[in-house]
Amino acid sequence: MAGGSGPTGRGVTISGWGASLPETVVTNADLTTLFDTSDEWIVERSGIRSRHVATGPFVPGPDAHADVDGVGTTATLSIEAGRRALARAGVEPSEVGLLILCTTSPDQAVPATSAAVAASLGIGGGAMDLNAACAGFTYGMVAAHGMVTAGLDRVLLIGAETLSRLTNWTDRTNAFLFGDGAGALLFEAVGGDDGLLGWDLGVDGSLVSILYADHDGSGMVMKGKEVFRRAIRATVESATASLERAKVDPAEVALFVPHQANWRIMSAVAERLGIGEDRIASVIEHTGNTSSASIPLALVEALEAGRVHEGDVILLAGFGAGMTWASAVWRWLG
Amino acid sequence: MDNAEAFDKFKECAVEVLQVAPEQVTPEARFADDLDADSLDLVELVMALEEKFDINVDESELEGVETIAQAFDLVTSKL
Numbered sequence: 332m333a334g335g336s337g338p339t340g341r342g343v344t345i346s347g348w349g350a351s352l353p354e355t356v357v358t359n360a361d362l363t364t365l366f367d368t369s370d371e372w373i374v375e376r377s378g379i380r381s382r383h384v385a386t387g388p389f390v391p392g393p394d395a396h397a398d399v400d401g402v403g404t405t406a407t408l409s410i411e412a413g414r415r416a417l418a419r420a421g422v423e424p425s426e427v428g429l430l431i432l433c434t435t436s437p438d439q440a441v442p443a444t445s446a447a448v449a450a451s452l453g454i455g456g457g458a459m460d461l462n463a464a465c466a467g468f469t470y471g472m473v474a475a476h477g478m479v480t481a482g483l484d485r486v487l488l489i490g491a492e493t494l495s496r497l498t499n500w501t502d503r504t505n506a507f508l509f510g511d512g513a514g515a516l517l518f519e520a521v522g523g524d525d526g527l528l529g530w531d532l533g534v535d536g537s538l539v540s541i542l543y544a545d546h547d548g549s550g551m552v553m554k555g556k557e558v559f560r561r562a563i564r565a566t567v568e569s570a571t572a573s574l575e576r577a578k579v580d581p582a583e584v585a586l587f588v589p590h591q592a593n594w595r596i597m598s599a600v601a602e603r604l605g606i607g608e609d610r611i612a613s614v615i616e617h618t619g620n621t622s623s624a625s626i627p628l629a630l631v632e633a634l635e636a637g638r639v640h641e642g643d644v645i646l647l648a649g650f651g652a653g654m655t656w657a658s659a660v661w662r663w664l665g
Numbered sequence: 666m667d668n669a670e671a672f673d674k675f676k677e678c679a680v681e682v683l684q685v686a687p688e689q690v691t692p693e694a695r696f697a698d699d700l701d702a703d704s705l706d707l708v709e710l711v712m713a714l715e716e717k718f719d720i721n722v723d724e725s726e727l728e729g730v731e732t733i734a735q736a737f738d739l740v741t742s743k744l
Contacts, residue, residue, distance in 0.1 A: 375703065376703065376705060554724060556704065556705070556724045556727065559705060559708050560708050560709075560711070560712050563709075563712065564712070595705050599709065
């Protein structure tokens with residue numbers, strides 16, 4: 332399903348952004364103490380040199396939420412990123428009409444982690460979690476944009492994960508991929524131009540078996556090669572559809588912000604789209620794959636580095652377990 | 666399409682995806698040792714071959730494929 336924007340007189344802009352990473356950094360060399368691997372092997376296959384983690388064998392102490400307030404590691408990262416986005420925009424939490432928390436690693440089965448995050452931040456309106464795996468944040472952007480278009484003045488969108496909790500730390504084939512973190516964007520109504528130029532969302536639930544984690548704590552199961560090639564194809568097709576709907580040529584894309592799953596996938600997708608590697612926003616080298624948090628982490632780092640200018644066209648595209656895929660073309664309104 | 670023609674098409678894909686010289690793409694060349702190609706390079710090559718030859722190759726069929734000749738046989742078995 333896809334869409335482009337039309338003239339409505341009510342536009343949507345991104346007025347605030349923020350990120351948060353847990354303190355503990357695990358290098359590839361650290362991982363050699365857990366299983367047979369090497370820095371060279373991991374870098375070659377993924378582009379990842381280190382990742383931040385909030386739980387797991389390198390973090391002392393238990394990973395428990397507090398029963399009284401429901402705040403665990405995913406909520407803690409969300410709160411910090413959300414607070415930074417609100418401060419950047421100069422907006423009070425009470426002025427936010429909806430919090431959407433994109434996560435595939437909530438702190439509890441019940442309730443949604445967004446409840447604790449909303450309470451801690453002091454969000455004025457409602458809150459919900461959204462899970463579309465690694466495509467989640469782009470799904471969230473389309474949903475946040477839609478809610479502002481529908482009448483809310485401000486929606487806070489956060490992507491946050493504690494993937495270290497879903498990692499099988501004995502699986503040398505994929506444990507090196509995952510990391511934790513959070514990124515947040517504040518969507519606000521503006522008169523006139525709209526940021527969202529085109530989008531595309533999709534899912535093929537017949538592919539659940541190639542990437543999943545069960546509730547039993549056994550961790551992430553992934554058929555790597557199958558995910559690799561399907562990810563490249565799905566992302567290219569989705570991004571192409573969004574660009575066509577937005578009537579934007581790949582040459583006009585100032586910044587490509589792909590889901591940070593694996594540098595090999597990111598560069599293969601960019602090459603097929605005709606987007607030079609210098610236009611890719613990448614944080615994967617120091618974050619690993621942070622699922623719903625990866626796109627906002629990369630976008631926030633690019634914004635902080637001054638890589639985004641008023642009028643720039645940004646292409647965001649992700650894919651994930653399900654398999655899900657999603658892309659959006661966004662004009663930075665400044 | 667005869668065998669020589671198919672191998673030329675196969676070679677074009679290998680040269681482009683693996684970034685090697687055409688003369689390196691010989692039947693006995695080994696992906697890992699001679700062409701510096703790892704498992705993900707092989708997946709990318711198969712993706713290109715699927716598109717070029719309009720075939721489908723399952724991940725399980727790649728197990729044990731170590732040489733250009735083995736990969737080429739896999740492709741021609743599907744034509």
